[in-house]
Amino acid sequence: MSAMSHTHRDRMIRNTITQCICINGHYTQQADGFDNMPCSVCHQMIMWENVVDATDGGSYGSIPYGMLRSRFSQGVDTAGKHELFRIPTDEETRAMRGSR
Numbered sequence: 657m658s659a660m661s662h663t664h665r666d667r668m669i670r671n672t673i674t675q676c677i678c679i680n681g682h683y684t685q686q687a688d689g690f691d692n693m694p695c696s697v698c699h700q701m702i703m704w705e706n707v708v709d710a711t712d713g714g715s716y717g718s719i720p721y722g723m724l725r726s727r728f729s730q731g732v733d734t735a736g737k738h739e740l741f742r743i744p745t746d747e748e749t750r751a752m753r754g755s756r
């Protein structure tokens with residue numbers, strides 16, 4: 657087998673999932689290629705992002721939703737439909753990413 661025949665397999669395809677909180681505090685997740693979209697709930701600007709490396713089914717850097725909820729939930733909106741979150745600081749984000 658020549659070296660040429662498998663070089664393309666060495667190039668890993670990187671998949672990401674982006675955890676997002678918008679300016680209104682909605683938590684959403686965006687798949688690869690949709691990670692520059694506005695909030696899918698209210699269509700406003702995303703204020704916080706945590707990029708998770710999901711290559712090969714992994715979840716490197718993922719912040720568990722339960723952890724985010726217990727630390728940053730501000731309750732639900734007036735319609736009672738959507739949970740609202742405070743925006744984590746960079747430091748808080750780093751701490752949560754490192755806690756696994």
Ligand SMILES: [Zn+2]
Pocket residue numbers: 678679680681682695696697698699700
């Ligand atoms: Zn929103």
